[in-house]
Amino acid sequence: DLDQTPIDPDLFTEVDVYKNAQEAKGALAKLYAGLALTGQQGPAGQADISGVDEGFSQFSRMLFNLNELTTDHAVVGWGDPGLPNLHAMNWGAGNDFTTAMYFRLSQVVSFSNSFISNAAVLSDDAEVAAYIAEARFIRAYAYYNLMDLFANVPLVTEITTALPEQSNREEIFAFIESELQGIESDLKSPGSNEYGRVDQAAAWALLSRLYLNAEEFVGQNRYADVITNADKVINSSYSINTNDGNGNGSAYDELFLADNDTNGAQNEFLFVLTFDGINQQTFGGTTFLTHAPLGGDMDPVLFGVNGGWSGYRTTKGFVDQFDYAVTERDGNNHPVAWNDARAQFFTEGQNYEIETIANTFEDGYALAKFKNVDINGQQGSDTSGDFADIDLPLIRLAEVYLNYAEAVARGAGGDMAKATSLVNELRTRAGAPTITSADIDPDFVLAERSRELHWEGLRRTDLIRFNLFTTGSYLWPFKGGAQNGRAVESFRKIFPLPENVLLINTNLTQNEGY
C-alpha cells in the first residue's frame, strides 16, 4: 500500500505519453510551448520556472529584454528588480532576467533531451522521426541562444542527474552545426509540414544566422556558408509577404497582426511561435509585445486590446535609423512622419528626447508594431481584450535575405545584384526608396536589419557583430546609465551565469568580468 501511483487524471507516466505518435505529439507540443508559454495553465499557473514572476519568464519576452532592451531599440519605465539594469547595462550575476532566461533555455534542453530519448521507441513511425528531428532543432535553437547569451554553458544531450561540466562556444557551435546538418534528412521539406512546426528551411536559416556570427562566436570567417544556407532558404517555397490585406499601402504591418497565420504573412515565417487569445494564453509573447509598449495617447482599440501597460518606448538612436525617410518634423525639428512603413513610431504626446526613463511613458517615441487586430481591424479572438492572437516569427525570410546581403557585403562571394534586389524587395514592400549596389556595405545592412527586424530579438547580437554594443563607437540615450550614453566594459557582450547555479554546480566558472 505504500507504493502509491498517481490517481490524478491530469498526471501521466512515461508509458502513457509515449504510447503512440498521437500522444507523443503532446510532448512535442511542449517543446514548442516551452518557448511560447510559461506553464501548464494559461495565462499563468503551474509555472515551468519558479522564483520569477511567471509572465516575465516567457522566452520571447526575455529575449526581447536581453536582446532589444539592452540596445538603442528600447527603454522601459518599470522598476521591477533587475529590469532597469538591462538598458543601463549594469546587470549583475543575480539578475532576475538573465537568470530566468538561463533556466528557461536549459529547461527546453532538458525537455528536448527527454523527448528525443523517450520517443526513440516510436521512431519507426516516419511522423515520429520528424518529431525527433524537430526536437533536435529546438534543442539546437536553445543552444544557439545559450551560446549567444551565456557562452560557457554545459553541453548536455541526455537526461542525467550528474552535475554537468562546463563547455565553451567552440564545442557548442560545433554541436549546433552538426545537429542542424544531421537532422536535414529527417525534417520535412520546406512548406510540407503543418503550420507552427519547423521544416528544413528553418534549419538552413538558423545555420545562416550561426555562420553570420561565427567570427564573434568562434573566431572563424564562415560568411561563405551563410550564402550557401541562405540560398537554400531563398530558393525554397517560402516567400516575402506582399499581401497588403488591410490596404494601408504596405504589406509589412500584416506580419504582426492577429491573423498573421493566415493573411499571407505565414509564407515568410520559417520558425514561428503561435499564440491564441483563447487557447494559448500567456503574459509574455505577443500579448506582452502588444500591451507593454502601449500607453500615453495611443488608442487601445486600434491595437485590439483593452489597454496598455505603459512600459516600453524606443530611443532616438533607433528613430534616427530612418533619417533618410523623414517627411515631416515638429517645432523642435524632431521627425514625426516617414515614408517607410517600418517606421511605426507613435509620436503624439511623446518626446523624441529621453530625460527620464523610470515611471514615465512620455519620454521616447512609442512604437506601434504589434497589433491584435486582423486585416479588417477586428480585435483578436479574446473578446476581453487581454490576450493576443498574433503569432511571433523567431526566424523569418527577411532576416535570411539580410544575412545573405551582409555576407555578400563582407566580400564572401555570392551575387551583389541578387543581394541588392533582395534588399529592395524588402524596401519596396515598406514603401521606402530603393537602393543600388553601391549603397550596400556592412553598415548599411546593419541599419537595414534594425529597420526591418527591430523588436524581433536580434539587435544585441547584431551590434556585437559590429563591435558597437559595448564600445564608445555608437552611443544611445542612457547606454551604460548615462543620459547621453557611454561605453561599458566589453565583458558585457556575454551575460553572467546565474549566481545560484554556480553555487550548486561547482564545475562551472563564472564568465569573465562578473
Place this chain on the structure above:
Amino acid sequence: TVTDSGSGEPLPGVSIVIKGTTTGTTTDFDGNYSINAQNGDILQFSYIAFKTKEIRVTGSELNVTLQEDTEQLDEVVVIGYGSVRKEDLTGAVNLVTSKDFNKGQVSSPQQLIQGKVAGVSIVNGGGAPGEGSNFLVRGIGSLNLNSNPLFVVDGVPLNDGGVGGSRNPLNLINPNDIEAISVLKDASATSIYGSRAANGVVLITTKKGKAGEFSFNLRTNTSVFEPVNQVDVLNPAQFRKLVRDTGNQDFIDRLGSASTDWQDLIYRTAFGSDHSLSAVGAAFGVPLRASLGYSDQDGILSGDNFNRVTASVNLTPRLLDDHLKFEINARVARTENTFADRGAIGSAVSFDPTKPVYDQNSPFYAFTDENGTDFGYYTWLNAAGTNQLNLAPTNPVAILDLIDDQATVDRFVGNLKADYQLHWVPGLTATVNGGYDLSKSEGGKIIPNNFPTAATGYDGRTEQYTQEAKNYLFDAYLNYKKEFGDHNLDVTGGYSYQRFEFDNFSNNVERILNADGSLNDEASLNETFIDKSRNVLLSYFGRLNYDFDGRYLLTATLRADASSKLNPDDRWGYFPSAALAWNIHNEDFLAEGPFDQLKLRVGYGEVGNVNGLGDYNFLTRYVISTPSAQYQFGDSFYRTYRPEPINEDLRWEVGNTLNAGIDFAVLESRISGSVNAYIKTTEDLIATTVVDPFTNFGNTISANIGDMENRGVEVELNLVPVRTQDLEWSINYNISVNDNEITRLPDTQEVGGISGGVGNTIQRHQVGAAPFSYYVYKQIYDANGKPIEGAYADLNDDGQINSEDRYLYKNPYADVLMGLSTNLTYKNWDFSAVSRASIGNYNYNNVASTTALNGVFSNDILRNIPADYLRTEFQQFTETNLLSDYFIENASFFRLDNITLGYTLAEGFFGNPLRFYASGQNLLVVTNYNGLDPEITGGIDNNFYPRPRVLTIGLDINF
C-alpha cells in the same frame, strides 16, 4: 472523619487504602470511616477532584481534611495512544481544561487557549468570522513544509490542511464540546506520533457521557462586532489640496465633487449569536453525551457571514464486567460561508475620495432611482466610456455588492474505539481504534456582467469547485501495566495505518452571453481542473513507562513511520525518544518540606516531517496542460505534456529536541508552575531549492537542504493569592523566549511576496539569520529623523546602490511572548481577564511602503494614498523605496484580549444553576506600530481584515 478543607463539609465516598496492600474502605455519608491498620502504615485517601493525601497512622483516630484539587495533579492527561496522571508526565505537556478556557465569543477551538500556554503562539488570520489561526509551537519548525501542529481529536489525527471554502479546518468542533486540550511541546512527548508531530501535537478531548440521570446544558450568547479602526488615508479635503498643489491640470480636472469615505462604506457593525445544547446521561444503561450547536455570525466587512451547525454524540458502553469498553464519537458540522470579497479592502484605501459611489454615466448598472433614472457604480472609464480604464481600481462598493462568493463545507469526524482488558492476563489491554475524517466542500463565485472591468464585452465569470479530503485511520495496540512492589511498568506497542485522499474539482467559465441573455456554451471559455492524490502512512510504535516508587520515572518511545510520499529506499523513518523525571517531592527528605510537587524532567526525542510535501515527487510524471495553455499545430490546438521536476532522494525532515524542565507546587499548590528550556534542531529541512537546470525538468525541486535551530525557555506560574470559602483569586502568567536560526542552507531563498511592482519579495532565508528575516535597503534619514527619499546606505561601498546593498534586518516572529490571565470568583460572581504581549516582532508595512506621491497620479487615474505619505513625503514609487527598512516597523504589542464578568443564580432555573455573563474581546491594544494592527501572521501587513471589538452577553443554564 474526612472533611473538605474548603467548606468543612464531610466527604462521603472517599476511598482509603493501606499503601502497598489491597486493603481498603470508603467513608460513609457523614465522612466517617474505619479501617484495620497498624501504626506506621500509610493510608492513602483519594477522592475525585480532590488531592490524594498519604498519612502515616500514628493513633486510633485520624481526622483528615482533603483539599479540592484545583491544580489537579492527579488529572489524567491524554498523551498519544494512552494517558497518564499528570504527576507521571515526563515531557513538556500543557493541559488546559474547560474551566480555564477563554470565555466570551469563541467560535473556533484555537481561541480557547490563546495566551494560556507558554511557547504557543496563536494568531488568528484577521477579523473575519470563523477565521483560522496560525498555530505555532515553539516557533517555526520548517521552511517550506507545514509548521502547524498535528491536531488529534479523540484519538483521530486530522488532515493537515483544510479544504477550499473553509475558513478554518477546526471549525468542525463546537468549542463547547471540548473538555480539555493538551499541547505536547517537546519531542519526548510527541515522538510517539512520529512523522506527523514535528511541530507539536494538540490533543483535543471532547466531553464524554456519564452514567446517571440526564442533565442538560444550554449555552447561548449574542455578540456585537464593532470595527475599531481603519487605514488612515487622506480625507477628501487633504486629497483635493494635494492634487491641486502637485498635480498637472489634467489631473486637477479629474477631481470629483463628492466626499466619500470608502472605508466607512465597506465596514459595518455586525452581529452574531451562538447557541449550544448538550445532554449528558445514560440511555439504556449506556453513558451518552449529545450536543447540538448553532452559530451565525456576520463579518464587519459588509456581506461577510459565517453560519455553522454542529452535532455530536459520544457513547461509552461497557460490557463484560467493564472488561470491554467502547467509545464511540461522531461529530458533524456544516458550515455555510458567504465571503465578502477582500479586494474591497485595498480598493477602499486607494479609491479617489472625491468620487461618488454611484454615477448616472456609469455603464455598470447599480439601481434605478424613483425617477426612473439608472445609476451605475462609479468607475474610471476609458475614453469611449464603455469599460473601466486598464489598471484602474474597482469601486469597492461594487466589489462587495456584485461578487457572490459562497461555500458550504461539511465535515464528519468519527471513531470507534474498543478497549478489552484480557481476563486471563491481568493488566493487559488490547485496543483497536478506527477513525474516519471527511471534509467536503462545495462553493463558487459568480461575477455578473455588470461588474466593472477593463475587458471589452465582459459577460461575467463563474467559478465552481468541490473539494473532498478523506482520512482513514486504523490503530491497534496492546498495553500492559504491572506493578512489582515499588516498580511500575506500563508498556504500549502497536500499529497504525492512515490513508489520506484528496479529490478537488474546479470549473471556471468566462461567460459569453447570447443576444437574449442566455449563456452561449460554445463560445464561453470553460476550464476544468481536477486534482487528486492519495498517500499512505504506515507506522509501528511502542512506549515504555517505568517508575520506581513514584519517584523516578522513565519514558522511552520508538516510532517507525513509512510514507508513500518518499522513495522506497528512504521511506522508513525511525523516531526514538527517551525522558527521565524525578519526583523529588516524593523523596523522604522532602516529605515535610514546602513542596506539594517538585519534579525535574529531562527528555530527548526525534520526530520526522513530510507534512505538506507533495505526493509522488520521486516518480517521473507528466502533467497535461489546460485548454488555455495549448499549442497550435496546423489548425488544431494540442494540450501539452510536461515532465515534472523530480527528486528521487527525498528523505524525512528530522527534528531533534532536547528539553529540560522543572515543575513545582508549594503552599498547598497556591503557587505552582514550571520552567522548560529546550533546543530543537531540525535537520535535512525540506525546502524548495535551485538545481542545475540541465539535470532536471525545472529549476527548483523540493529537497533536503538545510538545518535550523530553535532554542528557548518557557516559564509558567500559577498563583492563588486568595482562597477562602467566598473568594478565590487566581493568576496565570506565562512567558516564553524563542530564538530561531538557520544553521545550514547552501543558497539563500527569497520569500515573502509583497504588493507593489511585480514579483517583489521582502524576506530571505539565509544561514545565520532567523527564517523569514527581512531583506532590505538601509534608509538614510535627515537631521529631523525624516527618511530622505532615495537615499540608502552603500553597504558594500562600491559607489552605487543596487541589490547588493540589501541587508538582513529583523523578522516577523516575536522574541518574547507573554500571557497573563486572571480569574476571580466572589460568591456568585465570577470575573476573568486574559491578556497577551508580544515583544520583538517586526512587520513590513506594505500599506505604507506603496505610498508615494506619484501613486496619486498614474495612467490617467487619481488614487488616494495612506496618510503615511505625510510622514515620508516620498515623491516617486520605486523598487528601492518599496524595499526600504523604513517600512520594517517594530510591532511589539500588548493586547487585552478578553474580560468577562458573570453571575450565577444557584437555583435560578427550576432549582438549577443559571449563569449570566457579559464579555468584551479585543478591548485594548498598546503598540507603537503605525499600521492597522500589529498582530499579522507572517509579518507582511497588506489589506488586513481588521479585527473587530466584540461585546457579548450570554446565558448558561443547567437543567
